[in-house]
Amino acid sequence: MYYFDHAATTPPYEEVVQTVAEVMGSHFGNPSSIHGLGLQAERLVGKAREAVARLLHVLPEEIVFTSGGTESNNMAIVGAALHYAGRGKHLVTSELEHPSVYECFRYLERIGYEVTYVKPNGSGQLSAREVLAAVRQDTILVSVMHVNNEIGAIQPVAEIGEGLREFPRTLFHVDAVQSVGKLPVKPGEWGVDLLSVSGHKFRGPRGSGLLYKRKGIALQPLLIGGGQEAGARSGTENVPAMVGMAKALRLTMERRESDAQRMAGLRERLLTHIKAIPGLVYNGSDREADMAPHIIGFSAPGIKPEVVVHALEEHHIYISTKSACSSGIDRPSRILLALGADGERAASGLRISLSPEHDTSSVDVVGRTLGQIMEKLGRFR
Secondary structure, X not given: OEEOEOOOOOOOOHHHHHHHHHHHHHOOOOOOOOOHHHHHHHHHHHHHHHHHHHHHOOOHHHEEEXXXXXXXXXXXXXXXXXXXXXXXXXXXXXXXXXXXXXXXXXXXXXOOOEXXXXXXXXXXOXXXXXXXXXXXXXXXXXXXXXXXXXXXXXXXXXXXXXXXXXXXXXXXXXXXXXXXXXXXXXXXXXOOOEEEEEHHHHOOOOOOEEEEEOOOOOOOOOOOOOOOHHHOOOOOOOHHHHHHHHHXXXXXXXXXXXXXXXXXXXXXXXXXXXXXXXXXXXXXXXXXXXXXXXXXXXXXXXXXXXHHHHHHHOOOEEOEOOOOOOOOOOOOOHHHHHOOOXXXXXXXXXXXXXXXXXXXXXXXXXXXXXXXXXXXXXXXX
16 A cells, blocks of 8 residues: 555554553543542643643643644634734735635634735745735734645745734734644744644644644633633543644654655655656645645646546555545635636646655655556546
8 A cells, every 4th residue: 555645644653552542541530530540631631731842842831732733723713813803803814724724714704804815926835025014003813834735835934923023912823734743843933822733644643733822822712611721622631632642743753854854855756757747737846945845736637636546546546636624625726726727727636745654666656657547547638
């Protein structure tokens, strides 16, 4: 099997599977309970919080555990907009954002907020200058993703964060779901107020995630109840997922630099295959520094992308169309349209995403097989 859909989800580390099973079996107490089993569970949550905070170079009290990237993004954007509405009702984001960000802003528009959507260039990069130019005195939040989930374009979040220091009443949110474990992520240095992370993107459990919430930032809670997570997120804590995510993050960070270098080399090799195949169009920048090491986005204009996906699946090769969260929706990619792609190219987007466990042999198999499939499909155009 050749699994090349790691931007959608990753297989958990075996050590993480074992840890989750152990916690579920032996430490099943409710962390809110005052008896011994509850206190054991509470201590595990505390250790997990300290571990991820240390790895992200932030304070433990700045970590809010969530169910994943979607919840973290909703909590950050909607929670900030509702809490700080007294400062203004203007928001800034980009046309590149993941649906769990983009649809939050569409919702906020429907309830009376004004949103400015900044357009990327043809390679998928935003201009920090254009983002900052959109900020006004009544802007309460800027939200920009670090790595685009469809094409892998890296955004200038550090530069945006630096510029936003001139707007102390404007919060800065970064969706780092596709970058944690692949690129350096430095919320403190970047001047970020809110940062979203998803555990299953770096071989942690599904249903695990976190929101970095800078000390002093308040959010309107989206879940009301027992006041867990210091009041930010009510609901009984998913202790196994929290502990498993902390372990996965530690294992990933220990090898991040070498893994990223390896994936970058594999990406360049596979991209060479793709660019040589007639009928395929690469979506992204030719500058390696502009692109994340694990994602390649491309299109097959004139061919339905699911046809390519299923043809590859017959060879036990697994890739995806667009992002996993919107691949079942039969309409052109909003991201590719924002890049200026025509309708055929935007409707035929495909994504290959890599893992450090891949090697040159598997990359070459994917490249050759894709070429053979495109040659066959080309005869029916």
